[in-house]
Amino acid sequence: MAWLYAEYIADELLRTGRLIPASSLEFRAGRDTLALTIYLSDAAGELSGIRVVSQLDEWLSLTAYGHPWRDWVRTRFLQLGEEARERGRGEDPDLELARAAWRWLDRTELFATDLDPGHPEHPHMPLLPDENDRVWTPAWQLGLPLGHLAMHLF
Known part of the structure; x- marks a missing residue:
C-alpha cells in the first residue's frame, strides 16, 4: 500500500499544479519520479501516516537541481x-512496484525541451531553455523538475 499511497x-x-495534461507521458514521468522520491524517502516506514506538508521540504531538497537524484534512488x-x-522475507510488493516505475523512468526517453542548455563558451553559465530546442531526455530527468515545481505550487 505504501507505493500506491506515494x-x-x-x-x-x-x-494541483496543473502544469501539464494528466494524460501525457510527461505527467507520468513527473508522477513516477515524485512517487519514487516520496516512497524511497520514507526510511521509517511511516508513509501511510505521512503529512504531505511536513515532508515537502525534504522532497524539495531531493528533487532540487543539482541533487544526485539518480544515485540516491x-x-x-x-x-x-x-x-x-x-528480515529473511521475499521482496516487498511495494518495492517491486517502485522498481518497475524506476525501470520505466530510466529506460524511457521523451522528446522534450532541453532543460539544461549549456553556454558553448562558458559551460558553467547555464542559458535559459529554448522551447524549440528539443532533445531525447530520460523520463526521470524530465520528471524531476516537474515534480519539484508542482510541490512549489502546492
Whole structure:
C-alpha cells in the first residue's frame, strides 16, 4: 500500500499544479519520479501516516537541481533490498512496484525541451531553455523538475 499511497500523493501534487495534461507521458514521468522520491524517502516506514506538508521540504531538497537524484534512488533501492534480505522475507510488493516505475523512468526517453542548455563558451553559465530546442531526455530527468515545481505550487 505504501507505493500506491506515494503514487496518489504524487498524482495529487501534479494535478494541483496543473502544469501539464494528466494524460501525457510527461505527467507520468513527473508522477513516477515524485512517487519514487516520496516512497524511497520514507526510511521509517511511516508513509501511510505521512503529512504531505511536513515532508515537502525534504522532497524539495531531493528533487532540487543539482541533487544526485539518480544515485540516491539506486542507493535507496540497494538499502531496501538489503533490509528485506536481513528480515529473511521475499521482496516487498511495494518495492517491486517502485522498481518497475524506476525501470520505466530510466529506460524511457521523451522528446522534450532541453532543460539544461549549456553556454558553448562558458559551460558553467547555464542559458535559459529554448522551447524549440528539443532533445531525447530520460523520463526521470524530465520528471524531476516537474515534480519539484508542482510541490512549489502546492
